[in-house]
Amino acid sequence: MRENMHVLLVYPEFPQTFWSFDRALELVGRKVLMPPLGLITVAALLPAHWKLRLVDENIRPVSKADWHWADLVIISAMLVQKKGLARLIARARQSRLPVAVGGPFATSTPEAPELALANFLILDEGEITIPRWIEAIENGAKNGRFSAEGEKPDISLSPIPRFDLLERRAYDMMAVQFSRGCPFQCEFCDIIVLYGRKPRTKSTDQLLAELDALRALHWRGSIFLVDDNFIGNKRNVQLLLPKLKEWQRQHGFPFLFTTEASVDLASDPDLIAQMVDCGFQRVFLGIETPDTDSLRGAGKLQNTRSPLEEAVETITSRGLQVMAGFILGFDGEQPGAGRRIVEFVTRTGIPLAMVGVLQALPNTALWHRLRNENRLLEGDGHFDEGVQTHLFNFLPSRPIDQIGAEFVEAFHQLYEPRAYLERAYRTCRSLAAADQRRGNERGRGRLQLPDPGLLRGLLILLWRQGMRRESRWLFWRQLGAMAWRHPSRLVDYFWLLMLEEHFLSYRDVVAQQVEAQLASRSRRQPQQASLSGAPLKRKALALPPWQPAPRKRSNRIEGAPTSPSPRKT
Secondary structure, eight states, X not given: XXXXXXXXXXXXXOOOOTTOOHHHHHHTTOSBSSOOHHHHHHHHHSOTTSEEEEEETTTSOOOHHHHHHOSEEEEEOOGGGHHHHHHHHHHHHHTTOOEEEESHHHHHOTTOGGGTTOSEEEOSOHHHHHHHHHHHXXXXXXXXXXXXXXXXXXXXXXXXXXXXXXXXXXXXXXXXXXXXXXXXXXXXXXXXXXXXXXXXXXXXXXXXXXXXXXXXXXXXXXXXXXXXXXXXXXXXXXXXXXHHHHHHHHTTOOEEEEEEEOGGGGGOHHHHHHHHHTTEEEEEEEEEOSOHHHHHHTTOGGGSSSOHHHHHHHHHHTTOEEEEEEEEOOTTOOTTHHHHHHHHHHHHTOSOEEEEEOOOOTTSHHHHHHHHTTOBOOOOSSSOSSSTTOOOSBOOSSOHHHHHHXXXXXXXXXXXXXXXXXXXXXXXXXXHHHHHHHTOOOOTTOOOTTOHHHHHHHHHHHHIIIIISTTHHHHHHHHHHHHHHOGGGHHHHHXXXXXXXXXXXXXXXXXXXXXXXXXXXXXXXXXXXXXXXXXXXXXXXXXXXTSOOOOOOOSOOOSSOOOOOOOOO
C-alpha cells in the first residue's frame, strides 16, 4: 500500500425524485440541494496523510483523470442510488482499483447483487468500522466485511466533516448532524434499524465547531440539520439551543436552519420559540396520513395523541414553516385515502407535501412481518427503488391500481398552480404574523436579492407566474400583498414559488412512472394485485371513484427560454 494513498470518494447520482428540486435549483444557479454528509464524515476518519478527492456525480461524472489518479475508491450510497452504485463499482474494477462500499444500502442489504464486485463492505456507523478497515488494509487485506456487530458509537467523538472537499457553490444548502436515532417504533421506518432507538447526540461545542468550519469556508445561508428526529433527545437539544442562539448573535446570524422532527414538537411551544430564535426556518414532519386507524396499525402512535391539524397550526403560528410527508398503502387503508390527504393538506395550508407509496424497507418490522406473511414481491429491476414514484414491493391489502390512481391524482391536485399558490401565500402570511408577534424583522443570513443568479431566477419566475399561467392574477394579488403587508416573508414566498417549478414538472413524471409500473406489473403478475386477490386492470390507470377524468396534461413546462438544465439530482 502506498504511503500517500490516493483515495477517490464517490457519491452516485440520484434519479429524479420529489427532493431533486432541479428546476428550482436551476433558477438560483445551483445544481444539488445538499452534499453527501456521510461521505465527508468518512473522509474525516481516514488517515491524515492520505490524499483525498471527492466527486459527487450529481454535480459531474467521474472523469478518466479521476480514475487514473486513484489508488482506492470509496463509495457511499442509499437504496435509491443502487443502480449508480453498481455502475461505479464495475467501472472501478475495470480500472483495476480496489473498491470499498458503505452507507445505508450496504448496511441494510450486504448480500445485494449490486455489491458483489466490491472488495470491502464497511457496514454500520463508520466511527467504529472505518478504523477496523484501515487497520486491515494496512496489514495487507485485499477483501473483507467490517461490521459493528450491534455496537453504536459515541458520536460526540466524531470528527468535523471534511467540508473543504466539497464543490460548495454547487449546493443550495450545507448539511450537519446533531443526533442519530429515534425513540419511536414506526413499523415501516429503517432509522431505528440503522441507528437505534436511543438518540445519541454530539456535544454543543462539537456542533458549533462544525458551524465555525463552514463559516471559515465562507458558507452563508441555509443549513439542513439532517437528524431524523431533531427533538428525539430533547434534553440535549435544550442544552444546545441557548448556546446556538448566542453563536448566531455573535456572528450576525450567518445561517438559517431546516430540520426534521416528530409531530410532538407542537406540544412544546417554548422549544419552538427557542428554535425560531436560533434561526430555524423549516421543519419536516412525518404526518404520514390523517387516518388514525392506519397510524395505529403502523405503530405511529405519537401522531394519534393530539389532533394533527392543531399540531401544524401550532408550529406554523410560532414561526416555523411545516413541510410534511404522507404515505399511501397502509394495511387496512380505506379507498379515498389520497383524497383525504389532499383535503388535510388544503385545510392546514402545508405548501410542501411529499406523497409516496408505502415500501417495506429491508429489515424493518414491516419487512419482517410481510416476509412471514409471504407478501413480499420481487422487482424486475426496471424501476428505481426508494423513490416516491416506486410502487409496492409487497402485496397490499387493496388493489395496487386503485392506490396508484389515488397517488397520481393526489399529487396532481396538490401541485395544481392555484392550489399551491393558495397554500404558499397562506403559510407565508401566518409566518409573517408570527414575526410581528415576536417583534422579529427577519432576513438575517439570507441570500440578498442583488445576487445575479437569484435575480435571473426571479425574472424567469415573474415571467412564468405573472404572464404565462392562468393563475397569474392570483399571483399578482398575492405578490402585492406580500410586498406591502408581509415583507419579512417575501423571500420565503419567492422560494416556495420556485419550488413549484419543480413540482409542475415532477407531477408528470409521477403519472408516467406509475402508469409504466402498473402496466409492467399487470403483465408479470396479472392475478396478484392485492391481498384480496383482485386482478390488476390492463389499462394504464383506474381513476378513483371520487375523481372525474382529468384533462390531458402536457409535458411541456411553460416559461421563458433558459440555459440548459443542470444534471438531474
